[in-house]
Amino acid sequence: xxxxxxxxxxxxxxxxxxxxxxxxxxxxxxxxxxxxxxxxxxxxxxxxxxxxxxxxxxxxxxxxxxxxxxxxxxxxxxxxxxxxxxxxxxxxxxxxxxxxxxxxxxxxxxxxxxxxxxxxxxxxxxxxxxxxxxxxxxxxxxxxxxxxxxxxxxxxxxxxxxxxxxxxxxxxxxxxxxxxxxxxxxxxxxxxxxxxxxxxxxxxxxxxxxxxxxxxxxxxx
Amino acid sequence: xxxxxxxxxxxxxxxxxxxxxxxxxxxxxxxxxxxxxxxxxxxxxxxxxxxxxxxxxxxxxxxxxxxxxxxxxxxxxxxxxxxxxxxxxxxxxxxxxxxxxxxxxxxxxxxxxxxxxxxxxxxxxxxxxxxxxxxxxxxxxxxxxxxxxxxxxxxxxxxxxxxxxxxxxxxxxxxxxxxxxxxxxxxxxxxxxxxxxxxxxxxxxxxxxxxxxxxxxxxxxxxxxxxxxxxxxxxxxxxxxxxxxxxxxxxxxxx
Numbered sequence: 297x298x299x300x301x302x303x304x305x306x307x308x309x310x311x312x313x314x315x316x317x318x319x320x321x322x323x324x325x326x327x328x329x330x331x332x333x334x335x336x337x338x339x340x341x342x343x344x345x346x347x348x349x350x351x352x353x354x355x356x357x358x359x360x361x362x363x364x365x366x367x368x369x370x371x372x373x374x375x376x377x378x379x380x381x382x383x384x385x386x387x388x389x390x391x392x393x394x395x396x397x398x399x400x401x402x403x404x405x406x407x408x409x410x411x412x413x414x415x416x417x418x419x420x421x422x423x424x425x426x427x428x429x430x431x432x433x434x435x436x437x438x439x440x441x442x443x444x445x446x447x448x449x450x451x452x453x454x455x456x457x458x459x460x461x462x463x464x465x466x467x468x469x470x471x472x473x474x475x476x477x478x479x480x481x482x483x484x485x486x487x488x489x490x491x492x493x494x495x496x497x498x499x500x501x502x503x504x505x506x507x508x509x510x511x512x513x514x515x516x517x
Numbered sequence: 518x519x520x521x522x523x524x525x526x527x528x529x530x531x532x533x534x535x536x537x538x539x540x541x542x543x544x545x546x547x548x549x550x551x552x553x554x555x556x557x558x559x560x561x562x563x564x565x566x567x568x569x570x571x572x573x574x575x576x577x578x579x580x581x582x583x584x585x586x587x588x589x590x591x592x593x594x595x596x597x598x599x600x601x602x603x604x605x606x607x608x609x610x611x612x613x614x615x616x617x618x619x620x621x622x623x624x625x626x627x628x629x630x631x632x633x634x635x636x637x638x639x640x641x642x643x644x645x646x647x648x649x650x651x652x653x654x655x656x657x658x659x660x661x662x663x664x665x666x667x668x669x670x671x672x673x674x675x676x677x678x679x680x681x682x683x684x685x686x687x688x689x690x691x692x693x694x695x696x697x698x699x700x701x702x703x704x705x706x707x708x709x710x711x712x713x714x715x716x717x718x719x720x721x722x723x724x725x726x727x728x729x730x731x732x733x734x735x736x737x738x739x740x741x742x743x744x745x746x747x748x749x750x751x752x753x754x755x756x757x758x759x760x761x762x763x764x765x766x767x768x769x770x771x772x
Contacts, residue, residue: 362698362741364705366716367733374729457607463709464720471610485621488613492606499605 316473327394335402360400409440554718568640573647603645
């Protein structure tokens with residue numbers, strides 16, 4: 297068995313991998329931002345104390361957390377054309393799926409973040425005459441968010457790894473790019489290895505970064 | 518739209534329906550196929566979990582070794598490197614590595630079935646997460662336990678065997694419960710190397726029958742049932758292995 301890396305060229309990377317890499321990054325960023333937004337809404341619903349908000353939110357979160365992501369991707373790919381009334385591509389379907397799926401996970405993170413804020417902060421806000429939304433927006437969420445930054449980023453790294461699962465519906469992400477290159481050049485071993493190395497380098501350096509950040513953002517209490 | 522649950526009674530070979538929903542005389546229905554796929558999902562998960570537990574406990578323990586000698590320092594580094602390696606590569610990529618890349622380096626693996634390779638991939642991937650939990654569990658023990666073992670004259674191996682691990686492994690049962698449920702969910706990546714487990718069944722049956730919603734609902738329900746069963750079994754193990762008065766049940770509120 298010998299490894300031949302000579303067929304790698306900038307041309308190959310650009311024509312096969314680059315667009316997939318960009319899609320992986322796009323998917324990660326959109327799913328993180330969208331997931332945190334909807335996840336925070338879900339967390340507020342779960343903590344609202346009103347059953348007609350809390351029960352559906354909890355049901356949604358528990359459902360998403362108990363199904364494999366691949367099945368969720370397949371479900372959305374099956375249902376989206378019916379719901380929207382027209383076919384959508386695998387890439388668009390993947391983006392919607394990831395936002396919906398990650399919202400459930402970010403919800404649990406934001407919920408524990410909000411619960412980690414001491415009751416005194418809530419009461420102080422109320423004593424200042426703030427409404428519920430002012431209190432949340434100005435006092436609680438900024439602190440909850442800051443406390444949870446390391447956990448949110450760790451979830452984002454997991455999310456980036458999970459984007460490779462769009463393979464199930466044939467969306468063209470980084471892994472797919474390497475796979476297609478490997479098939480076209482008859483060199484699957486080298487391309488799978490390269491994919492593993494690149495995923496590892498990205499995730500490893502990001503997780504090191506999170507560890508540094510963790511010490512920086514900790515609120516002194 | 519209308520439901521058509523009869524799809525599960527349909528034969529996978531011909532356009533006819535079995536009255537009992539199970540195939541007879543060598544024919545199999547979609548229900549038969551789904552149940553066999555469930556068996557594959559559970560087998561992959563079970564084998565993967567055994568591999569993950571053994572390697573995870575071993576690596577997690579190595580990471581907590583006291584840095585007294587060169588050997589223990591090397592072993593702790595090995596444990597740390599192990600966790601970083603298997604945690605930072607997506608599980609699907611790891612499955613491809615086991616399936617396409619490793620057999621090229623180790624010819625003996627060419628004889629392994631994809632079932633074995635996927636189980637190993639899942640096991641190694643999950644072992645890094647279990648190692649993390651085990652390390653945290655050992656770290657959560659009061660340091661006095663380790664010192665007491667040393668004062669009794671136990672060697673490092675003995676103090677792990679008789680003092681530290683028996684307590685630490687009980688602490689990590691709740692996180693291991695969620696890892697066991699995760700491995701069932703993660704076993705769905707086996708579709709990528711043609712192990713006919715639930716996800717691949719869902720994809721193929723959906724294509725063949727065009728009754729995707731019914732098929733997916735059935736598969737999703739089986740995943741949920743599996744996860745719930747594992748949850749209950751682990752809760753049983755947790756209550757059976759509890760040391761009275763030491764680690765309180767979460768519901769009793771500690772003491």
